[in-house]
Amino acid sequence: MEEMGAAVVERLPLRGDETVLDAGCGTGRVTVHLVERLPRGRVIAVDASPAMIAEAVELLSSTADVRQADLLELDLGEPVDAVFSTATFHWILDHDRLFSRLHRALRPGGLLVAQCGGAGNISKVLEAAAEVATEPTFAAAFVGWRRSSYFATADETAARLGMAGFDEVRCWLEENPVVPEDPLAYLTTIALRDHLARLPAELGSSFARRVVDMLPEPVTVDYVRLNIDARRA
Numbered sequence: 001m002e003e004m005g006a007a008v009v010e011r012l013p014l015r016g017d018e019t020v021l022d023a024g025c026g027t028g029r030v031t032v033h034l035v036e037r038l039p040r041g042r043v044i045a046v047d048a049s050p051a052m053i054a055e056a057v058e059l060l061s062s063t064a065d066v067r068q069a070d071l072l073e074l075d076l077g078e079p080v081d082a083v084f085s086t087a088t089f090h091w092i093l094d095h096d097r098l099f100s101r102l103h104r105a106l107r108p109g110g111l112l113v114a115q116c117g118g119a120g121n122i123s124k125v126l127e128a129a130a131e132v133a134t135e136p137t138f139a140a141a142f143v144g145w146r147r148s149s150y151f152a153t154a155d156e157t158a159a160r161l162g163m164a165g166f167d168e169v170r171c172w173l174e175e176n177p178v179v180p181e182d183p184l185a186y187l188t189t190i191a192l193r194d195h196l197a198r199l200p201a202e203l204g205s206s207f208a209r210r211v212v213d214m215l216p217e218p219v220t221v222d223y224v225r226l227n228i229d230a231r232r233a
Helices: 002-011 031-036 050-060 095-105 123-132 154-164 183-191 201-214
Strands: 019-023 042-047 065-068 080-086 106-117 166-175 224-232
Touching: 002 031, 002 080, 002 106, 002 224, 019 031, 031 042, 031 050, 042 050, 050 065, 080 095, 095 106, 095 154, 123 183, 123 201, 154 166, 154 224, 183 201
Parallel strands: 019 042, 019 080, 042 065, 080 106
Antiparallel strands: 106 224, 166 224
């Protein structure tokens, strides 16, 4: 995930003296790459998770302005030159409000460069997990539950960005399959995190193993990334 994020950092055109918002910084591991590209600039890194923010504060130290904030309620109190984001937008269900708040955070002419899960993202993994979730051992934990993510298409994202006031919009999907060295550890840590939160630890391990067993060899995490480039009009 860090490698994917670092590639998006390189896509952002920077002089090195701008103020850039990292929208959904997580633990800050990708933010480090952004800071390196702004030797005379400033990074404001925000995330909604207190646990993520605690890790980001420790990692970034005095190199970034780290804040806990909900992107749907974002109010920085100052405009930024660019908004950068990776692996975050698909966890937010209201993209209309999201893009409106990010547009508001930018100065006129400011850039939005982002990547998140797009239509079809990890579909094979989620199909296997859905089937395992129906097994008697696990079924009670998933009654009425839906994974809280939204994998949008490029076209609907471009339309929403336009409605929010962005122009020069470019959105595209990119397949980026990953074959992890340790599929069980990888799925447990990343792709199945929401599922495992529904289960006690001993059942969670069994659930993840069953999902791995359902996937063909070599186990492949079928990432589809939604890339976003846009400018505030």
